Amino acid sequence: MKKVMITKAGGVDVLDVQDFPAPSPQRNEVVITTKACGINFADILARQGLYPDAPQLPTCVGYEFSGIVTQVGPSVDPSWKDKAVFGLTRFNGYADTICVPVDQIFEKPDSLTFEQAAAIPVNYLTAWQLLVVMGALTADDSVLIHNVGGGVGLAALEIAKHIGATTYGTASPGKHRFLVEKGLDHAIDYRSANWEDELKALTNGLGVELITDPIGGNHWRKSYRALRATGRLGMFGISAASDSSWQGKVKLLKTAVQMPFFHPVNLMNTNKAVFGVNMGRLWHENEKIRQWMMHIIDGVNEGWINPHVDCSFTFDQAAAAHQYIEDRKNKGKVVLTP
Structure with a gap:
């Protein structure tokens, strides 16, 4: 082999x-x-x-x-x-x-x-955990999906559209037309624009109920600020640290240092929540994984999931x-x- x-x-x-x-x-x-x-x-x-x-x-x-x-x-x-x-x-x-x-x-x-x-497995199970299991997304909510053009991002977009939520997503401008065709309501250019300001303008200063963020470091602080009251921040990666050279370990350290601390009192006073997702740490929860996958397979058979x-x-x-x-x-x- x-x-x-x-x-x-x-x-x-x-x-x-x-x-x-x-x-x-x-x-x-x-x-x-x-x-x-x-x-x-x-x-x-x-x-x-x-x-x-x-x-x-x-x-x-x-x-x-x-x-x-x-x-x-x-x-x-x-x-x-x-x-x-x-x-x-x-x-x-x-x-x-x-x-x-x-x-x-x-x-x-x-x-x-x-x-x-x-x-399907990693992308859709991660997206399902982020949006449905822990993010509790509803049709009345809005969600900001960072890196919406990636594998988890597109899976999250399909799930969010099926739920009926309003969708916002950050991506490079070359992917915007493709993403709108896939059903994204509002595409935001994270490269040449300040996505925080654009999201604030699009939501009349309110923010969104759910944000999925795979970037890490100080970016999580920005995402937390962009949450509406009762909003939830789902963190599931540290792509900001990626680098093949010796600088990768430096970037990883810098990313770790920049990560915010979410104090319980502040969470209570702002009516916000934060949670983390790591599919690689769920091997002991096989029954849960199978239950989630059955919902995803149903979505394939019903036609609203198309990887x-x-x-x-x-x-x-x-x-x-x-x-x-x-x-x-x-x-x-x-x-x-x-």
């Missing part, structure tokens, strides 16, 4: 396709021949040596995949064999063969390609795929195919 390995911390050139023995399933496991695997920003931070949850290098990262079940363990229902599935894996996702517990896979809806199915795959790269092109995301070129998901 082949894996895309991070050989050491560094730039995209540290990615290398290597051969390994094929896995065999244990009692409750299945083996999947991979058709596509999703790339997430956490993978890039891991390659840069900036992701604390990543295994020791050299390693193979990747949290999500789609493919065909080729082997089942002794305790697994044999009807899973030969089924098209998608699912979650705790690393080792950049591989042409994946072995995972059967409770981490889901049957692929016929309406989805394998690339689309691989785009957008920007492009796919082969394993040999993994470096180009990472660079494409780092350059903020993607609209939605980027996947790898063996």
